[in-house]
Amino acid sequence: MSESNNNFGWRSEFSDELIEFTQPDIMAKLISTIDSRGWPHITMITSNRAISKDQIVWGQFFAGTSKENVQKNPKQGIFYMNTEPPFKFIQVKADFTHTKSEGEDLKYFNQTELMRYFTVVNVYKVFYNKVIAVTPIRDLPPGSVPKKIIRTITKEAKTNLEEKRLNVIGYKLFTDKIGVRAISYIDPSDGYPVIIPHLQLNAVDHNRLYFPLTALKEDFLKIPANSKVAVIGANFDMASQVVKGTFTGIQKLENTEYGLIDIEEIYNSSPPITGKIYPEIETRPKVNKFTL
DSSP states (O other): OOHHHHHTTOBSSOOHHHHHHTOOSSSEEEEEEEOTTSOEEEEEOSSEEEEETTEEEEEESSOOHHHHHHHHOOEEEEEEEOSSSSOEEEEEEEEEEEEESSSHHHHHHHTSTTTTTOSSOOOOEEEEEEEEEEOOOEEOOOOOOOHHHHHHHHHHTOOOOSSOOSOHHHHHHTTOSSOEEEEEEEOTTTSOEEEEEOTTOEESSSSEEEEEOSSOHHHHTTSOTTEEEEEEEEOTTSOEEEEEEEEEEEEEETTEEEEEEEEEEEEEOSSSSOEEEESOOOOOOOOOOOOO
């Protein structure tokens, strides 16, 4: 186990208490994978739980980037958090091992309260993952920043770009007072993604995000400056988008420290249509006439 893991109390396997913590259907359950560029990607997969001290299973009910990523690079960061205050969470590092298209775990997911009444989609494949490291159950302290400081940050950190990279839905996801937000980065000590929750993370404008270091400061200081990160913004209507970009480092305003993330790519992770929505994919016009 790496020195970075030991600093945060990571252990090599789940306890019975930790296994139980992952079982509720209604829970923020996130998975971070690594794409072909070495950038983190982050997805909410609610059909997801620990089944033993060294194994996690999660289910697929539509094709997406995470499922492709783990079959090329097995390293993952997995995250569980309850949905009622006081908020508690655990972080996991795991390796993808294999899939199954039948069996008890598949049946289990399709019989949960979330999936049993769906007639259009069902979990049709289960991904099995070996636990490498897991934290104890951690508290997510409430974080607050004076409104005066927030106004100054958003004023000074604006990009002044004409384009608007976040669309209307994305901007709302990252400015609403209530929602799920978390940052993923690649731990340089072992190459595994790590997911850190941050409910106060917000959009400066349509092209940049900021997050005050009001809680879990030691975690955020582990993110290397100028590294690529992925940030998920989700609401309780199942809408979500993932922002990818560069964490430019920690700034300070009076006694408040905060990080900035420049948006470079945006991924829509909500069904029915998933995929990259910024930058827009260039397409050629349809050819109707042919000449020899």
